[in-house]
Amino acid sequence: MALWTLFGLMSGKATTPWPKDGANDGQDGVLGMPRYNPALCQEGCEECAAVCPTHAIQIQDGGLSVDYGRCVVCQLCTEACPSGAMEPSHDWAFGVRDRTDLVWSNDRTSHPAADRTERRAFRRSLHIRHVDAGSCNGCESELQALNNPFYNLHRLGIFFTPSPRFADLLLVTGPVTRAMFEPLRSAYEAMPEPRWVMAVGTCAVSGGIPGGNYACGTGLEGVLPVDLYLPGCPPNPSAILQALLMFLDRTPQRVRGGQIGG
Amino acid sequence: MNGMRIKPLEASKLHAAAKALYEAGGRVQFAYAWSPHGSGTEVRYICAVPDQQDFDVWTVAGCSLPSLAPVVPLLGWYEREMTDLQKIKFSGHPEPYPLVLREDDSTRINGSLKSYPPTNGHAHLPAIETRDVQQLPFGPIRADVVESAEFTFFYIGERIIYYQPRLFFKHRGMESCFQGQRPDHAVVIAERVSGVGTLAHALAYCEAIERAAKCTVPPRAQALRVLLAELERIYNHLHYLGHLCHTTSLKVGEAQGKLLEEKAKQLIARLTGSRFLRSLLTPGGLRRDLTPDRWLGAGLEALRQEFVAYVERLEASESHLDRLITTGPLPARIAFDQGATGPIERASGLDRDLRRDHPYAQYAELPLAVSTLKEGDAYARERVRMAEVEASFILCQRVLLLLEPGPIRTECAPPPLSQGLGWAEDPRGSLFYAVHIGGDGRLARVKIKSPSFSNWRAFPFTVHDTNMMDYAINEASFGLTIAGCDR
Numbered sequence: 001m002a003l004w005t006l007f008g009l010m011s012g013k014a015t016t017p018w019p020k021d022g023a024n025d026g027q028d029g030v031l032g033m034p035r036y037n038p039a040l041c042q043e044g045c046e047e048c049a050a051v052c053p054t055h056a057i058q059i060q061d062g063g064l065s066v067d068y069g070r071c072v073v074c075q076l077c078t079e080a081c082p083s084g085a086m087e088p089s090h091d092w093a094f095g096v097r098d099r100t101d102l103v104w105s106n107d108r109t110s111h112p113a114a115d116r117t118e119r120r121a122f123r124r125s126l127h128i129r130h131v132d133a134g135s136c137n138g139c140e141s142e143l144q145a146l147n148n149p150f151y152n153l154h155r156l157g158i159f160f161t162p163s164p165r166f167a168d169l170l171l172v173t174g175p176v177t178r179a180m181f182e183p184l185r186s187a188y189e190a191m192p193e194p195r196w197v198m199a200v201g202t203c204a205v206s207g208g209i210p211g212g213n214y215a216c217g218t219g220l221e222g223v224l225p226v227d228l229y230l231p232g233c234p235p236n237p238s239a240i241l242q243a244l245l246m247f248l249d250r251t252p253q254r255v256r257g258g259q260i261g262g
Numbered sequence: 263m264n265g266m267r268i269k270p271l272e273a274s275k276l277h278a279a280a281k282a283l284y285e286a287g288g289r290v291q292f293a294y295a296w297s298p299h300g301s302g303t304e305v306r307y308i309c310a311v312p313d314q315q316d317f318d319v320w321t322v323a324g325c326s327l328p329s330l331a332p333v334v335p336l337l338g339w340y341e342r343e344m345t346d347l348q349k350i351k352f353s354g355h356p357e358p359y360p361l362v363l364r365e366d367d368s369t370r371i372n373g374s375l376k377s378y379p380p381t382n383g384h385a386h387l388p389a390i391e392t393r394d395v396q397q398l399p400f401g402p403i404r405a406d407v408v409e410s411a412e413f414t415f416f417y418i419g420e421r422i423i424y425y426q427p428r429l430f431f432k433h434r435g436m437e438s439c440f441q442g443q444r445p446d447h448a449v450v451i452a453e454r455v456s457g458v459g460t461l462a463h464a465l466a467y468c469e470a471i472e473r474a475a476k477c478t479v480p481p482r483a484q485a486l487r488v489l490l491a492e493l494e495r496i497y498n499h500l501h502y503l504g505h506l507c508h509t510t511s512l513k514v515g516e517a518q519g520k521l522l523e524e525k526a527k528q529l530i531a532r533l534t535g536s537r538f539l540r541s542l543l544t545p546g547g548l549r550r551d552l553t554p555d556r557w558l559g560a561g562l563e564a565l566r567q568e569f570v571a572y573v574e575r576l577e578a579s580e581s582h583l584d585r586l587i588t589t590g591p592l593p594a595r596i597a598f599d600q601g602a603t604g605p606i607e608r609a610s611g612l613d614r615d616l617r618r619d620h621p622y623a624q625y626a627e628l629p630l631a632v633s634t635l636k637e638g639d640a641y642a643r644e645r646v647r648m649a650e651v652e653a654s655f656i657l658c659q660r661v662l663l664l665l666e667p668g669p670i671r672t673e674c675a676p677p678p679l680s681q682g683l684g685w686a687e688d689p690r691g692s693l694f695y696a697v698h699i700g701g702d703g704r705l706a707r708v709k710i711k712s713p714s715f716s717n718w719r720a721f722p723f724t725v726h727d728t729n730m731m732d733y734a735i736n737e738a739s740f741g742l743t744i745a746g747c748d749r
C-alpha cells in the first residue's frame with residue numbers, strides 16, 4: 001500500500017477553490033443556458049420556439065417567454081435563431097431559491113424568497129439524501145463527480161448520507177416516474193424537520209424530455225415543496241457546488257430574472 | 263441498404279427458424295413490436311448472421327405468438343415488455359409476469375389521488391420455507407448516489423442462496439417520446455436515454471435515420487464520430503475502474519481513477535462544449551465542426567501515460583486483486599444464452615464487437631484490437647476494460663493523425679414510410695435503434711435495445727450461491743446502468 005500513499009502524496013493538491021473569485025471551475029468550454037437578447041429578436045420569426053423540445057421558449061403576447069427551468073441546454077434554439085437573439089453562452093451556475101427567477105424577465109429586482117434573511121445559518125455540516133426519481137443517469141454522474149479529488153465536496157462540510165433520518169436536504173433527480181413516486185414520498189416523510197428539498201437537473205425541476213408522458217410526472221411540481229432549483233442537463237459539478245453553497249448562504253445567488261449577474 | 267434483410271415469417275415457423283439460426287452460428291439480438299400504418303401489429307426479431315454486415319429481421323404478424331424464450335432465453339424480457347406495453351400475448355412463456363409497467367398500474371404521480379404500489383418487475387420470489395433462510399429486500403432507494411432499483415436477497419449467514427433484482431422503477435417511456443417528432447431534432451431525445459451513453463445513443467439513432475434516408479455521411483464527420491465514441495468509452499471505463507476500487511476499499515485507487523475520469527471529461531468539454539458529448543451529432547453528420555488541435559492529442563497522451571501508471575499500480579495491489587479473482591464468474595454458455603454483451607461477454611470468452619463485426623462510422627478503416635478473456639470473473643471484466651481503454655487511446659490518436667478537412671454534414675431526410683436499423687458498440691456493449699418513419703415524414707416508432715437491458719438479465723446468474731461481501735464488488739464489475747435498461 002506504500003506505493004499508493006506515495007503516489008497520493010506526490011500528485012499534490014488537485015482540488016479547485018471554486019466558487020471563490022477567479023478560481024478554476026474546471027468547466028472550460030462547457031456550454032450553458034442560451035442567452036436571450038430581446039433587442040436582436042426579429043418580429044414574427046418564432047424559429048426558436050418551434051424547435052425547443054421542452055417548450056422552454058414559448059410565444060407570448062407577440063414576444064417570447066423563456067423559462068430556463070425547462071431548458072435542457074440542447075442548443076437547438078441557438079442554431080435555429082437567424083439573428084443571435086438566442087446565443088450560446090457559458091451561463092451554467094443557475095441555482096435559484098425561487099422558481100420565478102428561472103423565467104427571463106426584464107425586472108431583475110429580487111424576489112422575496114431570494115432575499116430571505118432568516119437563512120438557515122448552518123453552523124454544522126450539511127447532510128444530503130439523494131433520490132433518483134427516474135434520471136437518465138447524467139445527473140448522477142455529475143453528483144458522483146462531486147466526491148472526486150477535483151471538487152472534493154467533503155472539504156466544504158457537505159456529505160451524502162444513506163439514511164433519510166439524518167438528512168437535512170433531499171436532493172432529487174429525474175422527472176418522477178410512476179414507480180418512483182411512492183418511494184420518493186416515503187423518503188421525504190422519513191426526514192426529520194426542518195427539512196429542505198433540492199431539484200437537480202431540468203427533469204427534476206420541470207420534467208425535462210419525458211415529462212408528462214404516460215410514465216412520468218413533471219419533476220417535483222406538485223409532488224414536494226422545493227427550496228432550491230438547479231436546472232441543467234445535467235448541471236455540472238461546479239454548478240451543483242455553487243448551488244449548495246448558495247443554499248448555505250456561503251455564496252450569493254447568481255441568477256435573477258433568468259440572467260446571470262442580475 | 264437500410265441495415266436489414268426483412269424476412270416475413272409465420273408464427274408457427276418461429277421455433278424452426280430459431281433452431282436453424284443457432285445451428286448456423288447466428289444469434290437473436292432483440293425483438294420488438296410495432297403497428298405499421300393501416301395494418302395490425304407486427305413483432306420483429308433482429309438476428310445477427312455470421313459474416314453478414316446487415317441483420318436479418320423476421321417479421322411476424324399478429325398479437326398472439328408462441329414464446330421463443332424457452333429456446334432463446336435472452337428473449338424472455340423482450341417478450342414480457344411487449345406484453346406490458348403492446349399487449350402481445352406469448353404462449354408458453356416461462357416467466358409470464360409483468361416487467362415494466364402496466365396500464366392498470368394505478369400509481370398516481372400528482373399526489374391528490376390514492377396511490378397503489380406499481381407492478382414493475384414484480385418479484386416472483388421462490389417460496390423458501392426453511393427458518394434459517396433470511397429474506398432481505400433492499401431499495402429502490404439505496405445508499406450513496408446511485409440509480410434506483412430494488413434487490414431481494416435470500417441468504418443464510420453470509421451466503422446468498424438466491425437473488426432477484428426488481429428493475430424498471432425508472433421506466434420513463436423514452437421510446438414513446440420519439441413518436442411524432444422530426445427525425446433531425448429527435449436526436450436530443452436519444453441523447454437523454456442514458457446520460458453516460460449519450461454519444462453511442464446519438465450515433466446508433468443517427469445511423470438508423472441515415473440508413474432509412476440512404477444518405478452517406480462525409481468522411482470527416484465519420485472520423486470525428488469515432489473520436490467522440492472512443493472518448494466516451496475512455497471516461498466511462500475510467501469511472502468504472504475508480505468505482506471498482508471503491509468496492510474493494512482501495513481508497514487512493516478510487517480517488518485516482520475518478521480524477522482521471524474528471525480529466526477526461528474536462529478534455530471532452532473543452533473539445534465539444536459538453537462533458538457528456540451532447541448536442542454534437544445529427545442525422546447526416548455533425549451539428550458543427552470540431553477543431554481538435556494539437557492540444558487534444560497532447561492532452562490525451564498525457565492522460566494515457568497517467569492511465570498506464572495507474573493500471574500498473576492496480577495490477578500490483580494484491581488486496582484489490584484478491585477481491586476480484588474468481589469473484590462472480592459468468593460462464594460463456596450463460597453469457598451467450600442470456601444475451602450478455604460488451605466487456606461482460608468478452609470477459610467470458612465471447613469474441614464479438616459491433617465495431618469490427620458490423621463496422622459503422624469509420625471503424626472499417628481503423629486498426630481495432632478486440633480483447634477477450636476466458637475466466638469470466640470480476641478480474642477478467644476489469645482487465646478487458648483496461649485493454650479497451652488502451653485501444654481507445656490508439657484509435658483516437660489515429661483519427662487525429664488522419665483527420666482531413668472537409669464537410670461535416672449532408673442533407674438527410676428519410677422519406678415517408680421508410681425504416682432503418684442503426685447500431686453502435688456502446689461502452690457497455692451492443693446498442694441498437696430501429697426507426698420507422700410515418701406517412702408525414704415524422705417518427706412513427708423507435709425501438710431502443712440497450713446493452714444494460716441485456717447485461718442485467720445475465721447478472722443474477724453470477725450472484726446466486728455467492729457471498730454477501732462479494733456482492734458490491736461483483737455488481738461494480740458489471741458496470742451496469744439502470745436508466746439505459748429501464749428507458
Ligand code: SF4
Binds near residue numbers: 051054055070071073
Ligand atoms: S437550449 Fe433550451 S431553450 Fe434552447 S431549444 Fe434547447 S431546451 Fe429550448
Ligand code: SF4
Binds near residue numbers: 138203204454
Ligand atoms: S436533467 Fe438531463 S442529465 Fe439530468 S436526468 Fe434529466 S435528462 Fe438526464
